[in-house]
Amino acid sequence: MRRKLAMFGLACCLLLVWLGPAALAAGTAPASAAPERYVIFGDSLAIGFEPGLTTASVPYGYSDRVYEQALLRGRITMANYGIGGLTSSGLKTMMQAVAEGRKIKGSDIQPSLPDPRADQVVADTAKIKADIAAATFITITIGGNDIGAKIINELKDMDDAQLDTFASQWMSTYTDNVTSVLQNLFAINPKARIYIADQYSPVPAVMKAEYPKAQKLKNGFTATLKKIEQSFRDKKYEITAVPVAEAFVGNEGTYSHIAVRDIHPNQSGYDKIAEIFAKSIWGEYRNGLIRTEPITVVVAGRTVQTPHVPALLQGSTFVPLREYAEALGATVDWNAATQTATVRYSGNSVALTIDSATIVVGGVPKTIGELPAPHAHESAGETKTYIPLRLMAEGLGFDVQYVPQSSTAYINP
Incomplete structure (x- = not known):
């Protein structure tokens, strides 16, 4: 119930943000200064979710920071289609509907989505397709919900053979789903640059029995994503596997809310993810702006x-x-x-x-x-x-x- 209330608060908060003006003003820009387009897909990390968000909160996730990094370089607009609780299977179904121009609801792409915004996010598949077609670059975070929070309790009792079997099944499903997602994205926009993150460990280092197993899963995920990246690069598509996971090794307590049994990044974690994305996109992460009040x-x-x-x-x-x-x-x-x-x-x-x-x-x-x-x-x-x-x-x-x-x-x- 607590999780549902938090997600409801997040939904109301995001609705207030989305209904407000995206810009203070915009004149008629010269044709040569047409803005780039940044599109986000994925799960709660794409949204910037943290525990305790209320209707008065404004999420500030990695995608918002990447957007700011882009604004430091020129004109850009952003469209965020992140959905809390989304799995790679849900994203696959969503992209198939977008590619085919079918109307869908949240329940059509994945049963029992915890994000009450899901219907709103996928309501206009034509708009999503148009945003993809216009995208300069796309970022994706997906895969963590494929295994869910229960893996924390299951790892302790897994022997090596069971762990290998679980990892193999997980990565096989993930590969099929993400390959389909990428095929649909590139079919809509073959010139898009796509950046997709690997997954950090959902287990804190203090769990001595589970931590090494979680790291093995994390390493397998990263290796699988690199193979997917190479398969599309061989076909001359611009895709980059973004190495987020390694930065969290030994820093789970610093970069996430894992101390309160929530695996979502905290603000330091989202900033670190944004830094890694930015370095993958532009080769650098600009910070240290001189701050002034009130703005x-x-x-x-x-x-x-x-x-x-x-x-x-x-x-x-x-x-x-x-x-x-x-x-x-x-x-x-x-x-x-x-x-x-x-x-x-x-x-x-x-x-x-x-x-x-x-x-x-x-x-x-x-x-x-x-x-x-x-x-x-x-x-x-x-x-x-x-x-x-x-x-x-x-x-x-x-x-x-x-x-x-x-x-x-x-x-x-």
Whole structure:
């Protein structure tokens, strides 16, 4: 019952996140700046589930962090189709329905799914297929639910022969299912780059009898995934087996909630998984951003070096216009007589006047609605023009994506 309540809380939380705006604003981007597309499939790790989540919680998993890593590199959008409790068989059935364009419900892909969001996630198979077709890269976490939590108790009584038989059956089923999933994904989008993680051990090192057996299963899983990877690479598909498992060896207590008998990663664990995915995708994991309050604003992959930090004014986040506009390559002209700043970028222009609810986009006046007007704001001993962050995108083609989990806005040209 506790698990069902936790999953219900997660569902409500994610629904609130998904129904909110994915971006603070988006102008009309130049055709050359079309965003990449990141798509996620898998189980509760894809969601970012942790024990104790409530309707007030915002999950912050590995996929959210990978999304932020991508935003540090340019424009990107994200679609997460993770389902809590999903097995590789369930994912196989889901992908078959998507490939065939069939309408499905959660119970059609896997009986008794604990995630109450399942019907919502798979409701629009046409949209899922379109997202796959548009995907630049796809990440997958799947396989842990194939064996379930009961394996922790079963391992103790398994001898070597029984362990080998269990591992062989598990890997045979997993191979068939994942091969089918990948075939359908590549049939929809043969140019997609797919990254699929192996599985860390669900057993803590303090369980002396079970731990070595769990490590053997983990090693077999990793080896099996590498074989699958090679079979698709031989056919010239871009697939990478992401080596998550090894980082958890000896660190299960550090990277997961295993101390409270829950195998899901904690925040350190999700960050480590994201790091390994990012290094597989881009060869590096960028961290160490300079954080500012009440919000961090990252412009073209970096925090602007200025004493004039974002400010919370009239309940909205404001940024100093000149510093952030020029960081993106825009020019700013100031008319002291009219108290108007005119920003120009890529053939577009926006004129903003202090304390005016009207901006001029490409010569055309436009009201800013409920947004507070640009302010003259005292900052670090200077009077600066501060504007609502959202107006950075108006008419200039800038893309502004906000990640609430890290209170960070990413602005890309």
